[in-house]
Amino acid sequence: MEILVCVKRVPDTSENEIAINKSGSDIVRDDLVYSVNEWDNYAVEEAIQIRDKVGGAVAVVTVGEQESEEVLRREMAMGADKGILLSDAAFKGSDGKGIASILKAEVKKGKYDLILTGAQADDGAGQVGGMLAAMLDYPYASLVNKIEVINGKKIKIGREIEGGNQEMSEIALPCVLSIQTGINEPRYVGIRGIRKVASVEIPVHGAGDLGIAAAAVGEGGAKVKRVDYFVPALGKGAEMLEGSTEEIIGKLIEMLKAKGGIK
């Protein structure tokens, strides 16, 4: 099975506090640690496991700037066979549709049976997979937490729905699936693995190579534009306990007792 996995380089929120710059135009990016979007790691792991079972190859692709190459290498160190970087000044400022149409152009250059994305990325949209499928006229399922290959024409999938229940379906290939966390346990990637793929050549495709009209993507083509970042008005906001740890614990225990939090 030929599998393409879409991955995105995002700020690692477990490593960073996200702060907003003075003008509110962006988050402070200077000291951010970046990594591959959490959901995409599960998608790549799943692709590798499918390949190891039924044969074929796994390619990983990203739309981004030169630095995004590092996440492709990381996923190749995990076991992906190939990386593709889609990069062009014209892509900057693309909205979800822009990203999906760039990915679509790359999909059209290959012959993939299965295309995987993460369920969502850093801005929580969860849109690129569904858009890509619709643009390709491929079937789609989101939030997939189980894949079973039946044959070269169809697969059985589970979608995670509310309450943790699972919706089982059969879906025809080629198709696009967005992958939910927990579907597998992504393997660990050590420095050694990354070193091994450090010099593998990664092709870079731009708007020209993909036959994309520059005006259709990027900021100009975007119907959705972020204006600014701000810190949300605090809801009711918590009463913050301050003082020495001992004082804090003293106050907290009083409150817990009053609210029935200690039996």
Next chain:
Amino acid sequence: MSQQIFAYIAHKNGKADDTALELLVAAKKIDSSASVTAIVAGPDAVCSEVAASYKEVWKIGIDAYPNAEVIRRALVKVLPKGAIVLAPHDTFGMDLCPGLSVKLDSAYLADAVGFEGIENGKLKVIRQEYSGMVSTHVLCDISGGAVITVRAGSFKPDEAAGAGGKVLDKTGDAGDLSETTRRFLEIVEAEAGDVDITKSEILVSVGRGIEDKDNLEMISDLAKAVGGDVSCSRPIVDAKWLEKARQVGTSGKTVKPKVYMALGISGSFQHMGGIKGNPFIVAVNKNAKAPIFQFADVGVVADILEFVPELTEKVSEMK
């Protein structure tokens, strides 16, 4: 010009979801003079229920399990050009809406939490990024129509019912409603665990801040000391450190304890969506800016690995 807005009504077991009323409020927030039409792909019972609050309800008579692929095809057929479509940002909305916007050739905006009016054909929307750590204003060009998913709980419904709306059957316009490339098989119910956290009065809930499986012991020690049960956020289950039945949130359990202690949990909306009944929430997090502090009643900025054992010790001493 007033907008024509459509609200996609989620329903289950013949009853409309809570979001049905919220979408009406959201639509009025986009444009107070909008004409708002509910779309029900489902049974008559849901149509008449919804007609109590919407002036117009379009029915698409589907009685099979909702398949986003089938419903998308039907909506593309019945919706007018340039329509603005609202749907809940739930697992069905996420399945349906991105592709629907492509097929309608309209803008797509996911997970709106607020609307701030329309200016020059552009709707100003409030969203969140980085699981709620920052908010953003986004401009969405709705001049060619838009599909917008709305976060549950963001628009409080008013009680005003009695719209006495009419139900129009659009099934005839919806085309072929049979499954084609994606065929529904069955629902596999989530497994029950050894505790039922939906019944617990005190929950000691742990998130990714616990860092390592071995550290979970301090959480169960605290739970024991206060007489509560251990629950958790999703990453703890994904890592297989605790069983799925202990996960709180939209894709886990809905709990309604008296007291909820969130330890090393950031407070994403999918997690908070599983906490009902207005419990007393205590949050301990090392990041003073964590969104959980917006929802909590009382907060402590601390490292749980140090704070929790000390708290447990004091609680035990006191007893």
